[in-house]
Amino acid sequence: MEQHNPSIREEALALLRRGLSNRTVAEQLNVPRGTVGWWLSEDRRRRGVRYERPTDCPRCTGRTFDAPAYAYLLGLYLGDGHIISKAKQHHLSIFCTATWPGLIDAAEDAMRRVMPMPSVRRRFRQGCAEVKSFTKHWTCMFPQHGPGRKHDRQIVLESWQQDVVKAHPWDFIRGLIHSDGCRAVNWTTRIVNGERKRYEYPRYWFTNVSDDIRQLYTGTLDMLGIEWTHCTRHGKPYNISVARKASVALMDLHVGPKH
Template sequence: MYDVGTRKQALALVSQGLSLNSVSRQTGVSRAAIRSWRTRLEPLSPRSEPCPRCSETPRDPDDPPAYAYLLGLYLGDGCISPAPRGVYFLRVACSDAWPGLIDACAEAMRSARPDNKVFRVPRQGCQNVTCHSKHWPCLFPQHGPGKKHEREIALEPWQQRIVEAHPWDFVKGLIHSDGCRITNWTTRIIGGERKRYEYPRYFFTNKSDDIRALFTDTLDRLGVEWTHCTRAGKPYNISVARRASVALMDAHVGPKY
């Protein structure tokens, strides 16, 4: 027999994405026991806070700016996957190059489901920031079978209301997931001499027409000018290069960190 602490430790490692073999080696618990614990129905912890969207009177998430940011991250590099016992995992892939982004993503997940643990699962060159909850499909109704760019993506009225109230948080989430701030350069003839000229610009790249439209519609409301940049003849890239618009983006989004 194993004590409750050992059981919780083993299941926490499994929830981080580790294999049964790996967890068994780390904890000394047999794979059969771990597999049995995963399939049992009784909860290991007190019931978490009710989902704001599942209550008798559905309400918005408690931290709308954090939700708008997390929505942007999810639409870019996030996915929701089913797990045993009706639980779902929300995963957002974050590059190791941006530790501040990883922290911000974890904090936004924690705001959405404060009673659920947030894990950081290392992968080559990135970390999957992960949190389990039965209510991720309630909070992100865009979840569905197949790739996001192969199905319709539309915001629910309550999500649209949050995005309109906190547009910069939404834009920041999208840029942090599928965007970047870079420095472009070109050359100009000045006084008969060719000189190098550098200027910053933002890019957002996503295969989904719907997700790109959510991004550009929000930029329009914010007064940010943008253009399409085609890739292989397809308008996957959105560019923000006008000086005043880049200044707006710098003031509210800025480079990844």
């Protein structure tokens, strides 16, 4: 490692103790960023200070957070999200179909609004985009995290999460639809004046294997006055359909198709 004047090192440490980032100090003093990080680490070791990564976790700091963004992100997480636990951090991942760039942007935006400090990245695979955020505090915001698949364990919202959903039900519904739902156009035929004619109508589908997650969805629909029915589709009894004209109109107003 290149040797630097001790006065520069002391100046760097003074700036770091004032709260400046490693990058800012490195640029200001024209010192490699790795060197600044090493100085900081050694200084903490000498003073016996244990490093705690800064966090803006609302549950740990009491910070007010963007509740509508959280309600939407909660819906995405319950549908197509999961958390991978590692030694020093947890990775929150939301998986989106790559052909819906608007959904990918919305997922990243929601993560940043709920906790601005953690880094967020995108990883693209064939036909799929993973929006990923890194901090050990995502399990604070999603206590439903646990071993195994969601439909193999109980999914119950904590009281503070229930309050968020009650205050922002449409954001929650939009997140669920954007993860495990869709807006489709169905068709049937009718006899009109003795002639069979094709009739098309829009419908919202939500499909999830977890009984608990489906009940969270239907319970919120009930709160909003949306009519729904259970449907067996392709032999799977895990589908919730919204097809009544007035209910579809409300869903169109507040949810709309993925894009």
